[in-house]
Amino acid sequence: MQKTIERIAGDSDGTAYEFPVFRFDGTDKAAPSAYLQAALHAGELPGVVAIDALMPMLAKAEAEKRIRGAITIVPWANPIGRSQYHFGEHQGRFHLGTRVNFNRGFPLLAAPDARLLPDTSLGGADQRLKTRLVQLSLGRDIVLDLHCDDEGLPYLYIHTSLWPHMADCAAAMGIDAVVLWSEDTDGTFEGASIMPYQNVPASVARFERRAVTTVEYRGMLDVNGAYAASDAAGLYRLLVTRGVVQDSSIPKFEKFAGPVVPLENIDMMPSPKAGAILYDVKPGDRVAKGDRLATIVHAPGEAGGRTEVFAPQSGFILTRRSRRIIRAGEDLLKLAGDKRSGDARSGTLED
Ligand SMILES: [Zn+2]
Numbered sequence: 417m418q419k420t421i422e423r424i425a426g427d428s429d430g431t432a433y434e435f436p437v438f439r440f441d442g443t444d445k446a447a448p449s450a451y452l453q454a455a456l457h458a459g460e461l462p463g464v465v466a467i468d469a470l471m472p473m474l475a476k477a478e479a480e481k482r483i484r485g486a487i488t489i490v491p492w493a494n495p496i497g498r499s500q501y502h503f504g505e506h507q508g509r510f511h512l513g514t515r516v517n518f519n520r521g522f523p524l525l526a527a528p529d530a531r532l533l534p535d536t537s538l539g540g541a542d543q544r545l546k547t548r549l550v551q552l553s554l555g556r557d558i559v560l561d562l563h564c565d566d567e568g569l570p571y572l573y574i575h576t577s578l579w580p581h582m583a584d585c586a587a588a589m590g591i592d593a594v595v596l597w598s599e600d601t602d603g604t605f606e607g608a609s610i611m612p613y614q615n616v617p618a619s620v621a622r623f624e625r626r627a628v629t630t631v632e633y634r635g636m637l638d639v640n641g642a643y644a645a646s647d648a649a650g651l652y653r654l655l656v657t658r659g660v661v662q663d664s665s666i667p668k669f670e671k672f673a674g675p676v677v678p679l680e681n682i683d684m685m686p687s688p689k690a691g692a693i694l695y696d697v698k699p700g701d702r703v704a705k706g707d708r709l710a711t712i713v714h715a716p717g718e719a720g721g722r723t724e725v726f727a728p729q730s731g732f733i734l735t736r737r738s739r740r741i742i743r744a745g746e747d748l749l750k751l752a753g754d755k756r757s758g759d760a761r762s763g764t765l766e767d
């Protein structure tokens with residue numbers, strides 16, 4: 417394993433950002449290659465600690481010459497977001513200088529060709545970081561972007577072109593649900609990793625061996641040793657299942673038994689009022705149409721000071737907010753519905 421340091425110059429003299437990159441060489445040039453990154457939204461740490469638990473497993477595989485495909489690992493993908501504190505609170509989702517989400521504005525290339533990328537010396541620091549991350553990952557057969565939600569089940573976003581090819585990955589990782597999406601108008605990292613393959617010959621696209629996903633490892637507070645170990649084991653099983661790492665002790669995964677939900681079935685449930693949320697449901701709960709999901713206490717102690725929110729359709733709760741204060745119009749939760757949502761959103765679900 418080699419460790420190198422990437423350096424992104426800041427937007428003013430005297431400032432620079434650095435992050436480490438780990439690379440394992442594969443023994444077989446024809447084997448699938450992999451790229452893993454965590455904490456693009458810099459405060460989302462379940463993937464960071466999962467990588468920490470995965471590294472000794474890969475080091476052992478390397479020592480035993482069982483790493484077939486090249487692996488690149490970026491455990492802290494966003495040193496800019498990592499450094500952002502605003503009045504003592506960490507702000508890792510949006511770049512404070514531009515208000516742009518760190519997982520939007522990635523270049524969506526027409527083909528998987530690094531020569532089409534913008535010059536890495538152009539743009540602000542956050543844009544240059546994004547270009548560099550695509551440069552590091554482009555062309556890898558497996559690209560995993562490790563995030564987490566507010567509070568939620570472990571689930572994957574997967575582009576429709578990769579389903580059901582990636583059912584083995586979902587099964588190997590042991591996640592609870594898959595959300596399928598089809599269009600990216602905002603330039604997510606996942607979009608930048610899969611959209612370049614949509615209009616190229618099948619011999620280049622090779623969807624049957626490609627795996628690209630945004631991994632949502634539960635919630636922001638689900639950072640602990642037990643989850644880190646089980647998530648690392650899931651990542652390792654994926655790498656073995658796809659032939660990047662050799663390990664005969666790992667069984668072959670094929671079928672995913674969990675729910676697979678099209679993005680347009682997700683009800684985000686904008687809050688009708690600003691106030692304090694009293695949730696009736698938590699991630700994993702099954703709900704029927706008309707079940708109460710939450711009560712918003714907007715005028716405490718007053719007649720009519722509570723507003724109830726009901727399920728518009730049956731389904732299960734995928735995520736909910738971690739904070740209990742809400743403004744009118746902000747989303748209360750993700751209800752993965754059995755049918756298309758009346759409030760179906762295209763592109764990304766959130767800002
Ligand atoms: Zn995220």
